[in-house]
């Protein structure tokens with residue numbers, strides 16, 4: 001099975017409401033869609049979102065990397081030698097994890113189709129559904145309360161509160177949402193690198209003293225400041241989740257060897273796809289660190305890929321795969337479906353994506 005053509009297109013999907021974190025405010029989900037075509041007629045899909053503030057990747061850089069660097073390297077490769085394909089692909093460029101993820105995803109889609117297996121079964125098949133949290137954007141406390149109550153009406157029972165936009169209000173945000181939703185709802189918080197190390201410890205101690213029952217605090221400090229992450233992890237009892245600190249398996253190794261976090265957030269767009277995500281998961285599992293599966297604010301193609309991986313693996317114990325609840329439209333036909341807080345995988349081979357409406361391919 002050989003790839004004979006690589007096509008890319010763009011989609012732009014409106015959101016139900018703006019997505020606000022300490023790093024960025026987003027009004028649309030924009031994706032580069034990748035379509036790999038084999039000589040036998042099988043089609044593999046992948047996608048990548050430009051997240052300049054997180055990965056450094058833009059629509060133009062993703063397109064350029066795929067068309068100018070990755071496409072020439074994968075045309076004509078025999079895909080059944082998947083380890084050869086992946087080692088060549090991932091040695092071909094540094095960084096550019098969004099572009100790599102889109103291509104890696106589409107290749108695994110084809111590979112699993114050739115084996116007539118849904119991707120989650122190819123990767124391990126531990127379960128066929130996952131539960132997802134939903135993100136509440138960083139806003140004034142009353143707006144976050146209103147958004148949290150809508151999320152509960154939609155069937156969610158696990159809320160991730162974005163903090164760090166004017167951190168003086170962070171404690172009020174958490175107190176207001178906890179008071180509004182009661183104690184049975186899970187709440188986690190994500191500061192997206194907005195706090196300093198000591199500020200994080202002070203803030204988390206307050207959350208603990210107030211009995212706000214926070215599941216975990218995500219990426220309180222700067223991505224590269226592993227010493228600060230370690231300091232926070234060692235000085236609070238609440239679990240600390242590393243997100244932007246872990247892109248590569250080597251990043252995960254640094255976290256694991258120091259136990260600088262209690263949990264790792266795996267995102268295909270950070271890791272560069274399934275091949276590297278598997279290595280991160282195996283490292284974390286070996287170190288006794290559980291993983292959360294996350295994604296960017298992106299279309300159902302990449303969310304489907306992440307859900308397959310999360311369902312496949314026992315040590316992915318939480319999911320934050322909420323774009324289907326945040327996007328106003330879904331142009332993707334096939335793939336994962338969201339009902340309340342449950343994402344269910346279907347039994348179609350590969351990713352199960354049939355088509356994407358409205359994409360103009362180059």
Ligand SMILES: [Mg+2]
Nearest residue numbers: 190218219243
């Ligand atoms: Mg995060």
